[in-house]
Amino acid sequence: MSCRHRRKKSASSRSSKSESGNSSLTDEMADSHFIGPKYDVKVSKVMGRYIVARKDIHPGEVIITEQPLVVGPCTDCKVQCLGCYRDLENEQYIYRCPGCGWPLCSKKCPGRKRQHGHTQIECTILQECKSALYLNYNDLKSMRLNFQVIVPLRCLILKTTDPSSYAILMDMESHNDIRRNIPELWNLNQTRVVDRIIKDWGLTEFTEDEIHTICGILEVNAFEIGQDINIRGLYPTSFLLSHDCVPNTNHTDQEGTYQLTIRASTNILESQPITLSYAYTLQSTQKRREQLLENKFFECRCRRCSDPTELETYIGALICPKCDNGLVLCNNPLDFKSAWNCVNSTKSCPGYSLSAQSHKLLMNRITNEVDQIDNNDIESLEHFLHKYRNVLHPNHYLCLGVKVTLSQVYGRINGYLIHQLKEKQLIRKREICSEILKVFDVIEPGFTRIRGVTLYEIHAPLMILFTRQMETQSLNKADIKMALKKILRYLAEAKVILSYEPEYSAEGLMGIAARDALLQIKDWEKIVGRIR
Ligand SMILES: C[S@@+](CC[C@H](N)C(=O)[O-])C[C@H]1O[C@@H](n2cnc3c(N)ncnc32)[C@H](O)[C@@H]1O
16 A cells, blocks of 8 residues: 655665654664554544554554465566566566466575465466466566456456455455546556456356446555565555654565555554555645545545645745745645645735645646666765755755655765765765655654665765765774764664564665674774773
């Protein structure tokens, strides 16, 4: 339901305080304080079912861990292995399952004949209905479309193989009443999924309505999961988490088993809703609300969406072209048609207004421009920020995306490796990390991936600047201690946050590096302590 953050592809995280309170950074925080479910299920007229904390829950605490009901390729997936989901589009030769003829990575695929992979029953059904006749290996686009049918088919298979799981799944919200009235969406499901199953493959034991309902259930409830693979999964309890544009949980899934773990990222008080963001949090209110309406079929009215300043982060704000320091904000963010106006409090602005339509066109134009920039092209990314410094607020989501990328590529790419960076570039990396952390503290507070990564990223320039200073200047003991303490603080929090990430993931590896760097700096601290 939510996605990993960064401009285009990539990872992310963020820093502490705000809602996460003053809790000390110890692993014990993740301990469970009570047995049994940590939530109660409630129902509201607006949201339907949602869950609330049964008792106070602390940052890092596990709220739900569960196995999926069903897993498989995303709707917009590439041609992939039906067992382990490895991308096969760049393979010279694609191995085909000897049973059904669908693509597999190899004879020894770890997901072959496994639950949540290519099961024997799926293979038999795909074989008996001669589905491989529709796989045109010379036409990638039409080939990809076939994969859209796999997860709905796996849901339908549960009806006979695991009726209790099927019942849980069918109890999920499908929003059929709304989706039926969106012809583009309904017709697409009809031709790509329903007709393929019933007409092409001849699986007439399923009704059209049943298949449409499953398509809706997947659209509304599926989690995007997997590291470096494009898959989705339905989970028996986690689907109950309601949406908030400032979520209070984070989730990870385990490689191979696809077990999902939902953890608190901030303190969640008893009876407070337990939430996640179904939309990309590093976007403006207009973008998130459009995305939620289009994909999840509701209009978000959360605290962040209702506030034109987006909780004083100014993620959607423009700079007024008519006055010196005015900001242009949406008059009513809960109205898609609302105009944007300069809100200069000094009244020195002659007045500036932008219609919703013009605002959208402007954003689309700048988005197209930023999308052309390569993630490793530091000069062009910096040029973009400079070019739009008088148009977009420094926290504007388009700038924020560029800054998140810069925070991760300064120090990492050829010509810009951390030890190659000049003092000015190290300071730049530090500043960017510090700026984005302030925004994450508000919109993705607490123990979140984007904060963990950025806290790790900021430690590197601080450390190099400090060691260079040590080499060239005579620092006194108090200065050294203060510098080390600051770096330790960032690393300690990064270590805790990133320890929740799967070990094999980029973020998990970063967590291990943070732990090692922390030990090294603690040693230094001890040595400095002994200096008189
Ligand atoms: C994944 S389901 C959550 C479970 C669902 N409420 C149920 O009863 O099955 C997502 C749906 O819940 C509702 N929902 C979740 N968060 C909401 C929110 N903040 N405001 C309004 N509706 C929300 C919307 O109908 C959305 O499409």
